[in-house]
Amino acid sequence: MSSDRIKIVWIYPDLLSTYGDQGNTIVLERRAALRGIQTETINVRSDQAVPQDGDIYLLGGGEDRPQILAAHRLRRDGGLPAAARRGAVVFGVCAGYQLLGHEFGGEEGQPVQGLGLLDIHSNRGEQRAVGEIVGDVSSELQVPRITGFENHQGVTHLGQTVKPFAQVVAGIGNGNGFEGAYSGRVLGTYMHGPALVRNPGLADLLLRWAAGRDLRPIDDSWAGRxxxxxxxxxxxxx
Incomplete structure (x- = not known):
C-alpha cells in the first residue's frame, strides 16, 4: 500500500549517533517534504520501548560498549525485529549495521549476539579501515555510485540469504571487496557521511520502500554537487 505519511524512528541516539548519523533523519524529512509526503520523527532513547508501527527505522554508529548495550536492549525489547517482520524499512550504519546481523565482535573481540535481521556475521579485523569509501550499488536497487566515510575495524561475512549492497571501488567496506548488505527492506552499510546526505539516491530508495510507490523527481542540484x-x-x- 502507498502512503503519504511516513513515521521515522531514530533508535538510541544516546548510544548510536557518531559522525553525525542523525543527519540521516533530516535528509529523509526534507526529501519527503519536497514531495508532499508528511513525516513524523521519533527519537527513541535506550531506556524507552521501540514502537512497532514505524515505517523507517534508523540506527547509527557507536563505540564498542554502547553497541553491545544497544544489542542487548534491542533483543530484550523486541520492537525492532517485530517491525522488520511486518515489512518496515530498517537502515543501519556501522555499529548499527553489525548489530542487525547474527553476531559481531565485542570490545575484546568476543562474539556478541545481534538481532539476526540480516544473515551476516561480523568480527574484528587486524587493521582499522579509515577514510573515504566509494562503491557501485547492486543494479536491482537502482541507486547511483555511493560515497561515504568509514571508520571501523569490522570484517563482515555475508550468508546465503543476503546480497552485498555495493562492490567496493575505493576503501574497505566489508573487507572482502563488497560494502554493506541487504535483504528485503533491511539494509546495512559502513558508510558515514552522513550516508543519506551524501547519497540522495539511497535516501530516495528508503523513502520509496516506505511509501510503497515511485517518487516524483525533485531539484537535486545542490545535493548532486x-x-x-x-x-x-x-x-x-x-
Whole structure:
C-alpha cells in the first residue's frame, strides 16, 4: 500500500549517533517534504520501548560498549525485529549495521549476539579501515555510485540469504571487496557521511520502500554537487 505519511524512528541516539548519523533523519524529512509526503520523527532513547508501527527505522554508529548495550536492549525489547517482520524499512550504519546481523565482535573481540535481521556475521579485523569509501550499488536497487566515510575495524561475512549492497571501488567496506548488505527492506552499510546526505539516491530508495510507490523527481542540484565533489576527490572522473 502507498502512503503519504511516513513515521521515522531514530533508535538510541544516546548510544548510536557518531559522525553525525542523525543527519540521516533530516535528509529523509526534507526529501519527503519536497514531495508532499508528511513525516513524523521519533527519537527513541535506550531506556524507552521501540514502537512497532514505524515505517523507517534508523540506527547509527557507536563505540564498542554502547553497541553491545544497544544489542542487548534491542533483543530484550523486541520492537525492532517485530517491525522488520511486518515489512518496515530498517537502515543501519556501522555499529548499527553489525548489530542487525547474527553476531559481531565485542570490545575484546568476543562474539556478541545481534538481532539476526540480516544473515551476516561480523568480527574484528587486524587493521582499522579509515577514510573515504566509494562503491557501485547492486543494479536491482537502482541507486547511483555511493560515497561515504568509514571508520571501523569490522570484517563482515555475508550468508546465503543476503546480497552485498555495493562492490567496493575505493576503501574497505566489508573487507572482502563488497560494502554493506541487504535483504528485503533491511539494509546495512559502513558508510558515514552522513550516508543519506551524501547519497540522495539511497535516501530516495528508503523513502520509496516506505511509501510503497515511485517518487516524483525533485531539484537535486545542490545535493548532486556535494556528491560529485566527494566522488571526484576519491575517484577522479576520466
Amino acid at each position: 556535494l556528491r560529485e565533489e566527494r566522488l571526484n576527490a576519491v575517484v577522479p572522473a576520466t
